[in-house]
Amino acid sequence: MTVMTERTSYTLLEAFEELASTSRESVRLEFINGRIGEKCVADGDHETIIMWLLRQCMQSRPELDLHTSQGLKVGEYRKGRARPDGSLAPIAHFAGHGEWADPDGVLMTVEVTSYDYDTDRRDRVEKPAAYAAAGIPVYLLVDRDACAVIVHTNPDPKSGCYLDIHRAPFGEQVVIPKPVGITLDTDILKAYVR
Secondary structure, eight states: OOHHHHHHHHHHHHHHHHHHHHSOTTEEEEEETTEEEEEEOOOHHHHHHHHHHHHHHHHHOTTEEEESSOEEEOSGGGOOEEOOSEEEEETTTTTTOOSEEOOTTOOEEEEEOOSSTTHHHIIIIIHHHHHHHTTOSEEEEEETTTTEEEEEEEEETTTTEEEEEEEEETTSEEEETTTTOEEEEGGGGGGGOO
């Protein structure tokens, strides 16, 4: 990579971070694979699922926090910024970090699909690739369109994909393996889909 390319990438990143900090409240901006994307603010069912998952994590693993607004630096050479619906990490893990933190120490990222035009590309393709490339051990996708919970594990940072994927329809018990180590009864999720 040339010095000019490095400087251009850094300038684009700085411009994104400034834009993201001033964006309107109805959207959240992300920068993945060199592209700016917007994510609509979540609906009530989306937020209810996140709160349900937060309670499950706190009951099963009280030494961990599920952060719902922490941005993560994902992607090669600082070219990515994602804001997962949830990032599971030890208590106070992000203390002292700014709006965008390194993903080291994050045990799991969580996304709940939205009913917007690019949820397929964003939640099912780009984000799992970015989280795997960052080495995050578990990616949990609550897919409201498919009425399923998909657990991605065994990240391969070189290929940018998770090698193991387990899909369970809403209503089943879902085991999220170590380092997370919790079991979810997903029956309640049936109530939060259109």
